[in-house]
Amino acid sequence: MTDFQARIAAAYDADAFRRESHRLMDTLSDYLARATRAEGPVLPWAAPAVNVDRFAAAFPEAPTGDFADLITRVLSGSNHLHHPRYVGHQVTAPVPLAALCDAVSSLLNNGMAVYEMGPVSTAMERNVLRWMAARLGLPETTDGVLTSGGSLGNLTALLAARQAKAGYDAWNGGAHAGPPLTVLTAQTTHYSLARATRVMGFGEGGVTPVPVDEHFRLRPEALDAALESATRAGRKPIAVVANAGSTATGAFDPLEPVADFCERHDLWFHVDGAHGASAVLSPAHRHLVRGIDRADSVVWDAHKGLLMPALVTAVLFRDGARSFESFSQEASYIFHGDAERPWSDVALRTLECTKEMMALKVYACLAVLGTRLFSDAVTESYEQAHRFAQRLSAASDFEVAVPPECNILCFRHTPAHVPAEQWDTLQTKLRERLVTRGDFYLVQTKLPRGVYLRVTLINPLTTDADLDALMDALRAAALR
Amino acid sequence: MTDFQARIAAAYDADAFRRESHRLMDTLSDYLARATRAEGPVLPWAAPAVNVDRFAAAFPEAPTGDFADLITRVLSGSNHLHHPRYVGHQVTAPVPLAALCDAVSSLLNNGMAVYEMGPVSTAMERNVLRWMAARLGLPETTDGVLTSGGSLGNLTALLAARQAKAGYDAWNGGAHAGPPLTVLTAQTTHYSLARATRVMGFGEGGVTPVPVDEHFRLRPEALDAALESATRAGRKPIAVVANAGSTATGAFDPLEPVADFCERHDLWFHVDGAHGASAVLSPAHRHLVRGIDRADSVVWDAHKGLLMPALVTAVLFRDGARSFESFSQEASYIFHGDAERPWSDVALRTLECTKEMMALKVYACLAVLGTRLFSDAVTESYEQAHRFAQRLSAASDFEVAVPPECNILCFRHTPAHVPAEQWDTLQTKLRERLVTRGDFYLVQTKLPRGVYLRVTLINPLTTDADLDALMDALRAAALR
Structure with a gap:
């Protein structure tokens, strides 16, 4: 066996893979538990340049790195889509079994x-x-x-x-x-x-x-x-x-x-x-x-x-x-x-x-x-959006852009203490505050009548209580 | 908690994920060990229609399926790119750590x-x-x-x-x-x-x-x-x-x-x-x-x-x-x-x-x-192709299309007992025999001078001995 073959044998070694993979799966399971329990911020905000420094590309020539440590840093710096207060883009909190399938896909x-x-x-x-x-x-x-x-x-x-x-x-x-x-x-x-x-x-x-x-x-x-x-x-x-x-x-x-x-x-x-x-x-x-x-x-x-x-x-x-x-x-x-x-x-x-x-x-x-989990997830997310729209409409300080047809909903906070001509700026400011503090992850969109906040209720772990908390958090942020 | 929430909680449950993921990683480690040890065929050939039947889409409504069993069937039916006798398309035998990274990617x-x-x-x-x-x-x-x-x-x-x-x-x-x-x-x-x-x-x-x-x-x-x-x-x-x-x-x-x-x-x-x-x-x-x-x-x-x-x-x-x-x-x-x-x-x-x-x-x-593993893998695969080309050229019953510049090599078997005008048909027949028997996975290509066999030495587990065995297998198949 040449020196190269020995190094390749080590990189492809099934026992080393077994050890590393079990360690990783414990890390991922812990991560999943924390995220689904809503521990910590949704998005641990850091500016692009900060992350570019944190994950610099200074690669060693020899195998000296630590996979477990790197993955821990990746997990803690990422946007946590399984956090119940992730209500942002049309990108889902993947069902964890699917992630295992992708490991199979990428090995095969x-x-x-x-x-x-x-x-x-x-x-x-x-x-x-x-x-x-x-x-x-x-x-x-x-x-x-x-x-x-x-x-x-x-x-x-x-x-x-x-x-x-x-x-x-x-x-x-x-x-x-x-x-x-x-x-x-x-x-x-x-x-x-x-x-x-x-x-x-x-x-x-x-x-x-x-x-x-x-x-x-x-x-x-x-x-x-x-x-x-x-x-x-x-x-x-x-x-x-x-x-x-x-x-x-x-x-x-x-x-x-x-x-x-x-x-x-x-x-x-x-x-x-x-x-x-x-x-x-x-x-x-x-x-x-x-x-x-x-x-x-x-x-x-x-x-x-x-x-x-x-x-x-x-x-x-x-x-x-x-x-x-x-x-x-x-x-x-x-x-x-x-x-x-x-x-x-x-x-x-x-x-x-x-x-x-x-x-x-x-x-x-x-x-x-089973198929029911997936069909029910569609039904429930659409109905959650309807319920949320009703609560928003019932509140005098919120306005829904249009009654939702599915799980996407555009709305804005319109408190009496802010003049109507500042509402556009307000939505942007509110979103930025909530997102950079990590309280919620939501987005915004520009409609003909102005800037609106936008949620996609695509995370099946999000509850109505989380959405009530979102309204409260927006109100609080608008007062500051 | 509604019935839906209970089912979602089960699907996203971190402990269930922990159990299933550890079981899967053992399965994948065993798979990797077998493939790298060259056990079994490279490709367990079955016609498209056969696999379409084997993996029919009759999905249950309730969670009754068995993930471990399904993955075992997926593994055994797949093309085994980590088998040292996989020398086919420009698709590599992925370094196993990368597959773990994709599980992280797909969970996050x-x-x-x-x-x-x-x-x-x-x-x-x-x-x-x-x-x-x-x-x-x-x-x-x-x-x-x-x-x-x-x-x-x-x-x-x-x-x-x-x-x-x-x-x-x-x-x-x-x-x-x-x-x-x-x-x-x-x-x-x-x-x-x-x-x-x-x-x-x-x-x-x-x-x-x-x-x-x-x-x-x-x-x-x-x-x-x-x-x-x-x-x-x-x-x-x-x-x-x-x-x-x-x-x-x-x-x-x-x-x-x-x-x-x-x-x-x-x-x-x-x-x-x-x-x-x-x-x-x-x-x-x-x-x-x-x-x-x-x-x-x-x-x-x-x-x-x-x-x-x-x-x-x-x-x-x-x-x-x-x-x-x-x-x-x-x-x-x-x-x-x-x-x-x-x-x-x-x-x-x-x-x-x-x-x-x-x-x-x-x-x-x-x-x-470390970077050296990857740079050496390039060097070694290119040089392995050069060595293989030399051995093929030295044999009177093989012909190299053109001296290889990298790890891709086109060649053909030209045994004296087969007339030159049948060489095109022969290469196709040889490839089909080796691939469907699972002895090797290689491909073919049509060049101006005719049909050639084609290997890409992109699997770092392939040894020179495997390539010698490929020549022998082709000779044996041509005699049948």
């Missing part, structure tokens, strides 16, 4: 691209996608992929839409082979959509905004005018993108009239359900996405509504064959002999070549924890 | 987008990127991002190149605001590059192929003609992409003359070093990438040369400010009040919004295991 590294490189993960991905498609009411012809996040998911879906509806071969011919294209969507759509169209070279006009109603929902009766204005501007509309729900306010666009409109005008119907497609799991709330079964493509993030750690995004195509049209060239060294373009070589249909075993965590958690 | 779910959502991961990402930039010899102005794979990395770099060199604002104006664009690159470039340009709407002509020499390296003296032919075809060239090294054969394009050419013609110089940028870590082999310090952008996959699990890809820009030009719009609810576009809100510069804590594994493994 069976990241697919071709079937041989991930036989189990490929099979699980297919079946998880089928399960999701069935929940959405999509037909048996549905197929899709798991990909690295909603932004990439929307891009993947729109690439297929471009190929199906441009009227020319944009993949091989390029954008100049036909007129500039555009996609109709609510003004309030997530920035990833504008990003995807700009990536594809559609430019600013690649998104044709459709006005929204007072609940921030796309107005279907405005679609005709949007189509006309796009066409007048020399654009060929290829798709309508509906939100379920939108990121800023959680608004669900009415899907059925959008589906009708797409049918009438031969447009691709894409639903960005990154956040809200999970509503289908809730008998009480699935009416929000009525019509999603008519979509040509749907994006659904399991790391939002399904309590998974990032990233695991499903892109579903009602006509599975369309999933090959997002990307359509071959690489001889990787896809040898597959004239029939099999579903099992997933890189034919994803932007990633290698991936992680994304399906494993979804599959394992559904199989082990 | 501090996936960035904005600094607050991942204060430690943001700091680590910045410092890991600085460390990589320094290794490459890039200047202090360098900045970048970690992203989900080399394909996405190349797209990210080319989006910045488009914005810098198109001569018009392709981001906002769209492709039709100017002439169609093109990128010059070796014929042998990875398919992700053609994919990225087609995603951007450049079409087939978006890649202008540059001829390669007999070692599959871009011929710099052919660049002028390629530039002329692209221009004659009405295309505006924006960049040259050089490979370090190429996927099929591991060829390293000569970077210095490409840098000179780009300087002369005001073109963006991008190096796809997904596989081979790691050569900079090896004093013996860093000459392969001489000139990489002159690149405008570099892609470097830590999950290839740095023994990391997928995915963790660095995209580095010599002018860090350029990294904001890949994607340049804002989202008020997320990037509030950042008129100065801070580096610490990473989603401004990645296609992903939320990410994983990608930097953690790279940072922790370098800090704990």
Whole structure:
């Protein structure tokens, strides 16, 4: 054995791994216990430059570091998403079993691209996608992929839409082979959509905004005018993108009239359900996405509504064959002999070549924890938002931007002692105080009527009492 | 406590997590021991349909499943990348400590987008990127991002190149605001590059192929003609992409003359070093990438040369400010009040919004295991390929496609008892036999002279004796 082989044998030694892994799991279990018990701040605020110094990249040449010590420092410096007072972005407190699945995924590294490189993960991905498609009411012809996040998911879906509806071969011919294209969507759509169209070279006009109603929902009766204005501007509309729900306010666009409109005008119907497609799991709330079964493509993030750690995004195509049209060239060294373009070589249909075993965590958690936990989590989080909105509305010093449709809620503190023209500044100041003190983690958003605080009740450990405490904390902070 | 809260408390219970995690870590340690000892087949071959049945999606409503049993089945059905006879794709046998880091990442779910959502991961990402930039010899102005794979990395770099060199604002104006664009690159470039340009709407002509020499390296003296032919075809060239090294054969394009050419013609110089940028870590082999310090952008996959699990890809820009030009719009609810576009809100510069804590594994493994393990792994794998090539060349019944430059090697078995016109079929048959029996995992590729077997010596547990056994196994299989 050479010196190098000895060092490699040590780095890959199963007994050393056993020791280190057990030590780590105790550390993580202790961490989880503290966070779920709401001990300490939510976010131990420190400025970027401070953390850059704390975690400097002065790496030793020889193995001298201490893993346990490093991880302890990582844990204490992080944003604690399992703290019940984390009510911030649409990023969940992952169910802990999923984190174990990711350790399995990263040890096995069976990241697919071709079937041989991930036989189990490929099979699980297919079946998880089928399960999701069935929940959405999509037909048996549905197929899709798991990909690295909603932004990439929307891009993947729109690439297929471009190929199906441009009227020319944009993949091989390029954008100049036909007129500039555009996609109709609510003004309030997530920035990833504008990003995807700009990536594809559609430019600013690649998104044709459709006005929204007072609940921030796309107005279907405005679609005709949007189509006309796009066409007048020399654009060929290829798709309508509906939100379920939108990121800023959680608004669900009415899907059925959008589906009708797409049918009438031969447009691709894409639903960005990154956040809200999970509503289908809730008998009480699935009416929000009525019509999603008519979509040509749907994006659904399991790391939002399904309590998974990032990233695991499903892109579903009602006509599975369309999933090959997002990307359509071959690489001889990787896809040898597959004239029939099999579903099992997933890189034919994803932007990633290698991936992680994304399906494993979804599959394992559904199989082990059961589906009810996940469907109830959707129902409960939506209803918690309704209850919180009621309490806010009942208070004279709070105002809800719009009644919540899901677990996203925008509101603001409007105490009598602060003049209305200072409310925008107040919300920003309140958020900054609560977040940097670590009392709560919440965010803010700018709506037409001004700056609002924004919570996403995506952490199932958050109780109504925590939300009452949030109101009190905001009141106290406003007085200081 | 409601019934739902009780079920959530159970799913998030720290003691249950402790028990399950310790049990899993024993299972993973046993697995690692078996795989590294070369027990059992490399790949337990089963057809896609078989695994789809084995891992069906019949999920129970209540928590009845058995996690340990499921994971045992996952482990036994997977491709065992830690088996010393895994010599296949450019996907590594991850150093086990990295898998533990991914469990931490997935429990914390501090996936960035904005600094607050991942204060430690943001700091680590910045410092890991600085460390990589320094290794490459890039200047202090360098900045970048970690992203989900080399394909996405190349797209990210080319989006910045488009914005810098198109001569018009392709981001906002769209492709039709100017002439169609093109990128010059070796014929042998990875398919992700053609994919990225087609995603951007450049079409087939978006890649202008540059001829390669007999070692599959871009011929710099052919660049002028390629530039002329692209221009004659009405295309505006924006960049040259050089490979370090190429996927099929591991060829390293000569970077210095490409840098000179780009300087002369005001073109963006991008190096796809997904596989081979790691050569900079090896004093013996860093000459392969001489000139990489002159690149405008570099892609470097830590999950290839740095023994990391997928995915963790660095995209580095010599002018860090350029990294904001890949994607340049804002989202008020997320990037509030950042008129100065801070580096610490990473989603401004990645296609992903939320990410994983990608930097953690790279940072922790370098800090704990030391840098020498990783630089030696590069050196040793490259030299092992050289030794294997020598043994193959010395044997009358094997032929090396081209002397290897790194740890990728293409060769074929050419036994006298098989006529030369059947050699292509033979390689395919041999590979299929070895892979489906689980003796070895290797791949194949089609080169101009025919079908070749292809190995990537990326698993540091593979010994020269394993490679001798591969030759014997091929000989035996050819006789059957």
